[in-house]
Amino acid sequence: DAMVIQNPRYQVTQFGKPVTLSCSQTLNHNVMYWYQQKSSQAPKLLFHYYDKDFNNEADTPDNFQSRRPNTSFCFLxxxxxGLGDAAMYLCATSRDGGETQYFGPGTRLLVL
Amino acid sequence: DQQVKQNSPSLSVQEGRISILNCDYTNSMFDYFLWYKKYPAEGPTFLISISSIKDKNEDGRFTVFLNKSAKHLSLHIVPSQPGDSAVYFCAALYSGGSNYKLTFGKGTLLTVNP
Structure with missing residues (x-):
């Protein structure tokens, strides 16, 4: 089945220690998104790639970066x-920025 | 500034009855609205959508109603089943924008009791 895969599902890191979250997709969609969702809050878009073009949201902290080495993979x-970065991170894809986005299961990040 | 609001954090209904989940928005530029369903430990999955040129869209047990003048939409589930228990997110989109950004509400936890 075509899907959006996120690894790891749970990530524990230390305050100040760099961490990378991974997303891959078999849908062959050209748009990939990263959302941050804190407890009881709405998912918040951090940035997205339209093909190779990176689009950052204005309020996304510089602490957050992304890479997309190919169509299938995207990294956060x-x-x-920081402690405030503990959240669920959701990856999503769409075709040509279409209305429907397809989400992965998310990576829950814990910062100690 | 929350542009999409789901004012009920939770809703509990009996199996077989109707579930009505509500959503309000403030940005009149939004022209496409979606409902996503999320089970614990899973990502949101698309459920149903509606364009602003329509006032109703139906898919099986799920119907979405849109009242543009009130900037309000609702999701009706009839009849409700225990498997419908999940968090439901309302999302809105301006399709003429350049970043295809979905703006989500905070979600409503629906519990359907057997």
Whole structure:
């Protein structure tokens, strides 16, 4: 089945220690998104790639970076995680920025 | 500034009855609305959507109603089943925008009791 896969499902890191979250997709969608969702909050878009073009949201902290080496993979790098970065991170894809986005299961990040 | 609001954090209904989940939005530029369903430990999955040129869209047990003048939409589930128990997110989109950004509400936890 075509799907969006996120690894790891749970990630524990130390305050200030860089961490990378991974997303891959077999849908062959050209748009990939990263969302942050804190407890009882709405998912919040951090950035997205339309093909190779990176689009950052204005309020996304510089601490958050992303890489997309190819169509299938996209990474979220947190350079110096703070306690406030503990959240669920959701990856999503769409075709040509279409209305429907397809989500992975998420990676829950814990910062100690 | 929350542009999409789901004012009920939770809703509990009996199996077989109707579930009505509500959503309000403030941005009149939004022209496409979606409902996502999320089970614990899973990502949101698309459920149903509606374009702003319509006022109703139906898919099996699920119907979404849109009232543009009130900037309000609702999701009706009839009849409700225990397997419908999940968090439901309302999301909105401006399709003419350049970043295809979904703006989500905070979600409503639906519990369907047997």
């Amino acid at each position: 790098d947190i350079r110096s995680p």
